[in-house]
Amino acid sequence: MxxxxxxxxxxxxxxxxxxxxxxxxxxxxxxxxxxxxxxxRDIPLHVWAVNDRTDDLAGGLVGYTWATWLHVTYLWVDERHRGVGLGAGLLRQAERIASDKRGCRASRLETWDFQAPRFYEKQGYEVACVVPDYPPGITEYLLMKRLG
CATH class of the missing domain: 4.10.810 (Virus Scaffolding Protein; Chain A)
Structure with missing residues (x-):
């Protein structure tokens, strides 16, 4: 029982x-x-963009590496700093660390349709899975990229 x-x-x-x-x-x-x-296992990987003068957080990436993969959990850039390549730079730096220092061969992440699927595709990621209506009215994307 x-x-x-x-x-x-x-x-x-x-x-x-x-x-x-x-x-x-x-x-x-x-x-x-x-x-x-x-x-x-699950070794944290964080990359931060910090204003030199004010110490304010301009953006950051939080993820981890596991089983030769980089898992990007969060990527955020302050609205004032969007459109100048900061997000792409954060992502490239995380990919470089994952590939060169941790032996990762691929990267994966999830994003919603209103967030940044096109941004990630411009960075070389490919859609591996689409989950419609998760949550209701929103589409979730799983994207992958081969590294190195």
Missing amino acids: FRLETEVDKARRDLLRTRLRETNTAASPVLRALLGTPDE
Whole structure:
């Protein structure tokens, strides 16, 4: 007999993630070879554009590298600095670090139709998946790019 619980539990979440990774790694030689030790997984990669004079944040990229991939989680540029190549520069710097220093061969990210799918295509990303109506009335895009 089991009881089902619905509260948020970070310790159980972490335990579940660990057990799922162990199961997946045991089942897949590819994952065994790629994942390495826990310290080599999900390595954060952040790139910041900071105003030299005011120290204000003009833009930034937050992501991580895992299994020879760069995962771009967030890319944002302050409205005052858009259109001058800052976003492309942040993305190029993250790709360069991922490729040259971490051995990544590809990059992936998600964006919505009202955000920046065309921007990413101009940076060499290709649409790999389109999820219409996620959330309702919005289309989500998964884009990928081969690095190096």
